[in-house]
Amino acid sequence: MSFHVPSLNSETAAMLATPALLVWPDRIDANIRRMLQTAGRPDRLRPHCKTHKMAEVVRKLTAAGITCHKAATIVEADMLCRAGAEDVVLAGNPVGPALTELVRLAGRYPDVRFSVTADSEVCVRMLSDACQAAGRCVGVLLDLDVGLHRTGIDPSSDAAAALYRTIEKLPGIEPAGLHVYDGHQHQESLAERTNAVRSAWEPVQRLIERLEADGHTVPELLCGGTPTFPVYAEFSDPRIRLSPGTCTLHDVGYGSKCPDLEFEVAAAVATRVISTAVPGQLTLDAGHKSVAADPPASRRVFFPDLPDAQAIIHNEEHLTVTTSQAARFTPGDLLMALPIHICPTVALHHCALVVQDGRITDEWSIARHRRLQDGRCP
Numbered sequence: 001m002s003f004h005v006p007s008l009n010s011e012t013a014a015m016l017a018t019p020a021l022l023v024w025p026d027r028i029d030a031n032i033r034r035m036l037q038t039a040g041r042p043d044r045l046r047p048h049c050k051t052h053k054m055a056e057v058v059r060k061l062t063a064a065g066i067t068c069h070k071a072a073t074i075v076e077a078d079m080l081c082r083a084g085a086e087d088v089v090l091a092g093n094p095v096g097p098a099l100t101e102l103v104r105l106a107g108r109y110p111d112v113r114f115s116v117t118a119d120s121e122v123c124v125r126m127l128s129d130a131c132q133a134a135g136r137c138v139g140v141l142l143d144l145d146v147g148l149h150r151t152g153i154d155p156s157s158d159a160a161a162a163l164y165r166t167i168e169k170l171p172g173i174e175p176a177g178l179h180v181y182d183g184h185q186h187q188e189s190l191a192e193r194t195n196a197v198r199s200a201w202e203p204v205q206r207l208i209e210r211l212e213a214d215g216h217t218v219p220e221l222l223c224g225g226t227p228t229f230p231v232y233a234e235f236s237d238p239r240i241r242l243s244p245g246t247c248t249l250h251d252v253g254y255g256s257k258c259p260d261l262e263f264e265v266a267a268a269v270a271t272r273v274i275s276t277a278v279p280g281q282l283t284l285d286a287g288h289k290s291v292a293a294d295p296p297a298s299r300r301v302f303f304p305d306l307p308d309a310q311a312i313i314h315n316e317e318h319l320t321v322t323t324s325q326a327a328r329f330t331p332g333d334l335l336m337a338l339p340i341h342i343c344p345t346v347a348l349h350h351c352a353l354v355v356q357d358g359r360i361t362d363e364w365s366i367a368r369h370r371r372l373q374d375g376r377c378p
């Protein structure tokens with residue numbers, strides 16, 4: 001798979017302060033069209049905003065008919081509400097002050113339907129108490145562990161059915177379905193990924209049947225991320241909702257790991273050469289304060305114009321690469337760095353610069369903080 005982003009015009013390139021996060025809205029539009037094509041219908045989608053974190057992207061999704069969203073933080077949930085989301089799932093047991101903030105947010109946006117995912121009785125009881133005290137009702141999707149072993153209950157355990165029963169009984173909350181996130185499934189071959197997802201689904205299917213036999217309703221089956229998006233999209237159960245996140249901006253990590261995903265890279269970090277002092281090397285201002293450092297140190301960015309670049313040092317503000325092309329460059333030269341992992345890269349920037357026809361036309365702010373703007377700590 002080849003990766004590239006369009007060039008900036010020379011005036012824009014000369015003026016650009018680096019490092020800077022750039023986004024290409026026409027590519028985001030193309031990714032949204034592709035999401036709709038894969039899902040078949042907008043109401044089958046609940047994209048996770050943890051990648052784009054930008055109200056303008058949420059508005060694009062809304063314009064495409066997508067009204068349900070997923071968030072990882074209270075600040076993301078707040079951004080979704082301000083951008084006009086109708087239905088928000090906060091993924092993860094809300095605990096500590098986040099619980100109070102969630103209930104407050106629900107009060108501030110009475111027309112938005114709020115739900116959370118939960119995997120423990122302690123958490124659902126705390127949520128029930130907080131909702132009851134505030135006179136609110138929040139939906140709860142039972143979080144299932146289908147192999148990632150991060151959060152969630154084993155779907156074949158008695159504990160899963162028992163917790164669903166508890167959610168149904170407690171006041172202030174209501175069962176909203178099942179949450180099936182499987183970030184460990186990123187097999188290169190789509191056929192292998194499909195087989196793995198289908199076999200992990202078997203105990204989930206048995207749980208659904210068990211819950212229904214016990215008289216419960218299971219309104220939503222919220223499934224997957226970007227790699228498993230095309231797999232769940234083929235499932236026929238009308239309650240399936242798909243929650244890819246990365247694919248709105250997409251990245252080189254997923255693009256190379258799962259080549260069947262036909263999304264376009266819609267974001268990059270513009271960086272400049274800041275030193276050519278060591279022969280055969282370039283040092284750029286793309287340190288790990290502007291490019292995510294969670295992939296292995298040697299592979300955090302890809303340079304379309306420097307495909308043989310090998311990272312040898314990645315410090316806070318410096319990225320040093322070796323390349324056979326080093327002699328062509330002088331300090332100040334601009335390069336486009338495509339992050340291997342775009343989601344945490346976006347979270348390192350206050351705003352994204354919007355590129356259209358080679359020029360910067362706008363600036364979109366990023367809901368990257370942990371505190372709401374009114375200064376309270378969620």
Ligand SMILES: Cc1ncc(COP(=O)(O)O)c(C=O)c1O
Binds near residue numbers: 225245246
């Ligand atoms: C709970 C949950 N849902 C959905 C997603 C989206 O997954 P992806 O980044 O593969 O699109 C993530 C990613 O971290 C997640 O944690």
